Amino acid sequence: MTTQTDRMNVKGAVSAQVNAAFAEVKALYQQLHQMPELPFQEYKTSARLAESLEALGYTVTRNVGGTGVVALLRNGEGPTVMLRGDMDALPIKEATGLDYASNETATAADGNEVPLMHACGHDLHSSCIVGTAAVMVGLTAQWSGTLMLICQPAEEIFGGAKAMLADGLYERFPRPDIILGQHNMPARAGTIGHRANSTMAACTNLAVTIHGAGGHGSMPAQTVDPVVIAAHVVTRLQSIVSREVPPEETVVVTVGKLHAGTQANIIPHTAELEINIRSFDNTLHRQVVASIERIIRAECDAGRAPKPPAFQVLNETIALHNDPMAVEHVRSAHAEHFGDTNLFDMPRLNGSEDFPFLGNAEAGGFGGDDIPYVYWFIGATPAERWAETPGTSVSQKMRHLEMPHSPYYFPGNDITLRTGMEAMATAALAYLA
Template sequence: MCLNELVQTELDDLVRIYKHLHANPELSNQEEKSSRLIAEQLEACGVTVTRNFGGHGVVGILENGEGSTVMVRGDMDALPITEETGLDYASTIISTDNSGSKTGVMHGCGHDIHMTTLMGTARVLSQCKKKWNGRVLFVAQPAEEVMSGARSMIEQGLFKKFGIPDYCLTTHVLPKLEAGNIMVKPGPIMAGTYQLKITVRGVGGHGAIPQECIDPVVLAARIITSLQTIVSREFSPLDPAVVTVGSIHGGTKANIIPGQVVMEVTARFFDSKGHDHIFESIKRICKYEALSMGIPEELLPVVELDEVNDLPATINSKYLAEIVRKSAEGYLGVDKVQEAVMLMGSEDFSLFRTAVDKEIPSCLFFTGATSAEEMALFHEKGINPPSLHNSRFCPPPEPTIKTAVTAMAGSVMSLLS
């Protein structure tokens, strides 16, 4: 049986599993039931499974003689969003987040598709072992949304215990790309990122006597304005980068000048040069804006890097991107494979590429996740389909899963044939 026929045979049951996952989402670091389901499904395919690795992570190994090792990764966690799709399998789950607050939970970023793709790929590969030789490492990763899951698995010894793969593959659903299509490109495909906390300090006092204070609110405003010149005046217009101040907190009352203001900043970039340039510029701006307001050295702003959220860019191997492209063109059709564009979103999949001394060739391809009807509205009337992290995001299951599994399994077989 050829790959397309095999995927079609498995599709109804994969959609059933997908709908179960969609209706039962779990927040980051709470993926207990999802990981159990994945482990059971992998074991049913003859995969040797290790559970609860790096949190609720699952690692499976499918051996088939001598050959290279390909890692296939799928992430598991959902988002603190109350679903508004109206689907008959919509999530009604209410959970408690890490801060102790109650929240609705939904798969608003397609990780239910990613999990189903992982299991579907295992089913297909286990049934057509005559067409490939080698080893497939299945990695169901927790906590992608909080950018800690890949790091946790690596730090627990993922590649020391299970071996360093020769190649790493993953997919991510993409709105504004019709289901049935994929996108791939060599080189940078998703941005690197980090987050900073900036504590702006001053001298508090009464709002009526500002001359006896040093106002950190004013200093914070000056810093925010100056930070916008990093990308607009220090980067080439052809070099993508973003600096965003997404949170600012300070003060308790209109007539009180506070002692400090706390800001949270995210940066996006595509190489280590951009990473370092933004960081050094932020520190420089904070220091000299403060000095210009007369802030003493001991009260200069404190800039803290959140190392957990410090991720390199996702960079696709030229060789792997070409393998994925050719394989998908063969199984899906040439017209179903498009050239991807770089996105400023980030993925901790990028950490697997840089986890050991030598760079591991890696590739992330995008799987279309929007119905033909919604794409027609977009093209004809400019109505955007629901984006990722939107309460109405709902990929059409059959064509999305069929495409993702076909492209992933086909790519693995091409690498191991």
């Protein structure tokens, strides 16, 4: 039976190990922040993380699913607990003004040179993986089992989790009993948000090419104008949410890109669209994607398009549904360590993650039963800034704060970094101790 004294001893031991490792982890974080890399190009990042984990005594395998890293610490009999952190950055020019701000650039898939920034905090997440690794090494007398750490590439394009799974993540390494992950967000630093069941949205990014028959702008009757067809498509797609989706469901259909033509007096041969679809139900999500394709085909027929439209799924992921029993187990561990006043009920987010592929046997393609997972959120806004921000709830205050993917977003303050290490370690110990 676990006593209050036992729990206090674990809390004190975790905090002591975090204190001992913190200076090196902070230095690692600042180094990673200065060298962001695009999805599947995380060569320097993955090498640096692998070196850190090897130095701690972990058995490390590199280049899993491309640039992914898997580290194992076997410590006797017991369950296998997997902790996941992501590594990739974004094509954004940093404007934080930090002394260690990124000045890096890279060549994107289209051949253009782009600026790079860790604008989503993946450098924080991977630093917390290394920090947690150090904490758990220092506490091996207090737990038993296998700790499995993964540093995952390409989360931003929903590619890294499936790439690691396809490369034998659960065949080459132990199949975990529980998967744990976290993400920073603009809540008060030092707090943690939990949510059971439906937590983050499924997402599909769909590219569409509408074909026309171009010609002179003065003779539209001699052409098939794909711009007019595209304009009808953009308008008609909005009827899916208002007329095909039940009112109690949340679905977003956004046309984020519409490109056609070169100048005013030329009717182009094609129009190109990119459409973003988000929902919280995987079955409904597939229905919405099918409706989009149906409407686009119908509008192309109505507009006399010479050939059918072309569709390409750029990337997609499934909805994130946290296991409710596992959430309660992890939340209780976090409450013991941080106190209930530093926990909050996480609102459902329309943002998306490829993390759920790691637990969904069918979607992840690894067979067998699903693996339970918990994905929580750590606050990244300093207390003074949080206090002066309008609103009373997390959702209200978030409307006034920089969000991930902003050139001004910076989650890597000391409190958030420390919280991320402690949150992962205490959650892991909840299953291993």
